Amino acid sequence: MSPETSSVDTAEVAKFEAMAAEWWDPEGKFKPLHMMNPVRLDYIARQIAAEFGRDLKAPRPFEGLRLLDIGCGGGLLSEPMARLGAKVVGADAAERNIPVARVHAEAQDLPIDYRHTTAEALVAGGESFDVVLAMEIVEHVADPAAFVATCHALLSPGGLMIASTINRNAKSFMAAIVGAEWVMRWLPKGTHDWAKFITPEELTGMIARAGLDPVDRKGFVFNPVSWQWSISDRDLSVNYVAAGVRR
Ligand SMILES: C[S@@+](CC[C@H](N)C(=O)[O-])C[C@H]1O[C@@H](n2cnc3c(N)ncnc32)[C@H](O)[C@@H]1O
Numbered sequence: 010m011s012p013e014t015s016s017v018d019t020a021e022v023a024k025f026e027a028m029a030a031e032w033w034d035p036e037g038k039f040k041p042l043h044m045m046n047p048v049r050l051d052y053i054a055r056q057i058a059a060e061f062g063r064d065l066k067a068p069r070p071f072e073g074l075r076l077l078d079i080g081c082g083g084g085l086l087s088e089p090m091a092r093l094g095a096k097v098v099g100a101d102a103a104e105r106n107i108p109v110a111r112v113h114a115e116a117q118d119l120p121i122d123y124r125h126t127t128a129e130a131l132v133a134g135g136e137s138f139d140v141v142l143a144m145e146i147v148e149h150v151a152d153p154a155a156f157v158a159t160c161h162a163l164l165s166p167g168g169l170m171i172a173s174t175i176n177r178n179a180k181s182f183m184a185a186i187v188g189a190e191w192v193m194r195w196l197p198k199g200t201h202d203w204a205k206f207i208t209p210e211e212l213t214g215m216i217a218r219a220g221l222d223p224v225d226r227k228g229f230v231f232n233p234v235s236w237q238w239s240i241s242d243r244d245l246s247v248n249y250v251a252a253g254v255r256r
Pocket residue numbers: 015016017018021022025026042079080081082083085086100101102103106126127128143144145146149150151
């Protein structure tokens with residue numbers, strides 16, 4: 010990994026190195042991601058199916074698609090994408106995540122190519138993908154706009170990028186920092202830096218300036234009464250996702 014041109018914010022990656030053993034514990038430090046997983050998987054699957062004309066009722070609808078899960082962590086998304094038939098590369102800058110992800114995928118007999126690397130290094134290696142997932146990573150990189158541009162460079166023409174992050178406003182401070190870290194203690198204090206959160210307008214701007222066509226944007230909304238996550242067309246006030254296509 011070349012530090013000069015790197016998307017890596019060393020302090021951010023160190024936080025994930027420290028939590029690597031907990032990836033697959035639904036009650037552990039990644040509990041919020043486990044809780045969100047069904048809803049975000051549903052979103053991702055439908056976006057990919059729509060963009061590439063795939064039928065989600067087929068046994069392996071993403072057969073033939075090459076997918077990069079950048080900032081894959083323990084592989085919470087890489088695994089279901091591989092199960093849907095995609096050829097998955099999972100890449101993460103935190104070295105300790107890789108063996109955790111590998112051991113888990115091997116136990117499920119899923120052939121996922123996990124690598125300790127960065128998006129920049131993949132570009133330098135001449136790699137390209139039909140789909141790039143950048144889920145819950147843009148708020149942890151050194152330069153989000155440069156990172157989105159790198160994701161664009163990793164896409165083949167017609168390729169789809171899906172990126173999720175957290176909005177930056179008073180409500181997201183209450184929900185993602187006070188609620189998730191201080192009150193619920195789902196995440197260790199300091200996991201998120203509010204100042205690194207990104208508004209949907211900022212993310213859409215980065216996507217467009219990178220040369221991607223911003224094709225969709227939705228909210229992921231947690232309802233503390235029903236204890237359920239859902240997808241929303243209107244409420245992007247805390248967690249949200251955006252999709253862009255390289256034409
Ligand atoms: C909040 S986790 C999200 C994991 C996974 N994408 C998911 O949604 O389940 C963010 C991940 O991004 C990784 N990461 C942070 N900065 C990175 C960078 N510059 N390049 C690659 N991975 C990075 C971290 O090590 C961590 O595993």
